[in-house]
Amino acid sequence: MPSNKNVVFDVVGTLVSYDTLINTLETRLGDRLRAEGVKPSLLANTWIEVAEREYTYLSMSGKYVPFVQCMAQLFYRVLYLADIPDPRAFATDDDVQALMDAYNNLTMRPCAAECIRKLREAGFTVWALTAADLDGVAGLFAKAAVDMPKENLLSCDLYGVGKPDPLAYEPLLKQLSEGGAKPWFAAAHCWDVSAAQRKGFRGAYSLVLEKDKLPDLFGEIDITADTLPEMADGIIAASE
The missing domain is CATH 3.40.50.1000 (HAD superfamily/HAD-like)
Structure with missing residues (x-):
């Protein structure tokens, strides 16, 4: 009891x-993001916030998807929201995997x-x-x-x-x-x-x-x- x-x-x-995630984003894409007028820390926090929203909305609608699965799939969409015109040319699947590895090792x-x-x-x-x-x-x-x-x-x-x-x-x-x-x-x-x-x-x-x-x-x-x-x-x- x-x-x-x-x-x-x-x-x-x-x-x-979230420091490990932010630091990894800085290392892999930081200079390129700043060249587009995007702070890596802001992108990381926006990514987390978007993932939390979509995770919650999916759950509310009766389609539960584990959070890390939502987060991994939403990275390129967040780049779109940051006005990166071609996210999949800007970042690679290897970048996304490295960022998710960082998230899983906070x-x-x-x-x-x-x-x-x-x-x-x-x-x-x-x-x-x-x-x-x-x-x-x-x-x-x-x-x-x-x-x-x-x-x-x-x-x-x-x-x-x-x-x-x-x-x-x-x-x-x-x-x-x-x-x-x-x-x-x-x-x-x-x-x-x-x-x-x-x-x-x-x-x-x-x-x-x-x-x-x-x-x-x-x-x-x-x-x-x-x-x-x-x-x-x-x-x-x-x-x-």
């Missing part, structure tokens, strides 16, 4: 940064381990709910030497429903609410944590990725903090 103190983390973008944020340690020392059980591949995400925790029991790591692929569909949060919310206490959902994507909070989780949001919480758009989140360790402190204090 789970404890009465539980925190569910989003992984990619929250505990894990690294933990330096402060992620401290955040998780603080919560565990305060008696919380830490979980993860990701849209990414389970084996790949397990490898990210292992590389960072952060223990994450296999049974505490869950993917939307298991349910065939993508976040932020309320059904994606439901199984874990139900499981972790059995002890009577509301579990926390923690993320650096405001759309993610706000959706989980509306479903019934307590919400914790870190500005480490998006920098702007936009309460008029997403609503108020229970806990908001600049860094992941500060977010952990907020969760602990609010749970006492």
Whole structure:
């Protein structure tokens, strides 16, 4: 049985940064992108945002496709959106594969381990709910030497429903609410944590990725903090 103190983390973008992907894009296509007036970091983030949208829309429409499959197929479309007139002449399939390899080998944020340690020392059980591949995400925790029991790591692929569909949060919310206490959902994507909070989780949001919480758009989140360790402190204090 789970404890009465539980925190569910989003992984990619929250505990894990996109730096490896951005750096690989810079290395392979950076000079050519800048020659077209496109910042590599902006293209990388636009690619991620477009992939998240199409992944979500496919899931909502009843055609669930794993996130990495969506992302890989959308790169050339994103080049079109950046006004690159002939994307398949500008970049090659080898470039796309190298970028996807980089995405599948992202690294933990330096402060992620401290955040998780603080919560565990305060008696919380830490979980993860990701849209990414389970084996790949397990490898990210292992590389960072952060223990994450296999049974505490869950993917939307298991349910065939993508976040932020309320059904994606439901199984874990139900499981972790059995002890009577509301579990926390923690993320650096405001759309993610706000959706989980509306479903019934307590919400914790870190500005480490998006920098702007936009309460008029997403609503108020229970806990908001600049860094992941500060977010952990907020969760602990609010749970006492």
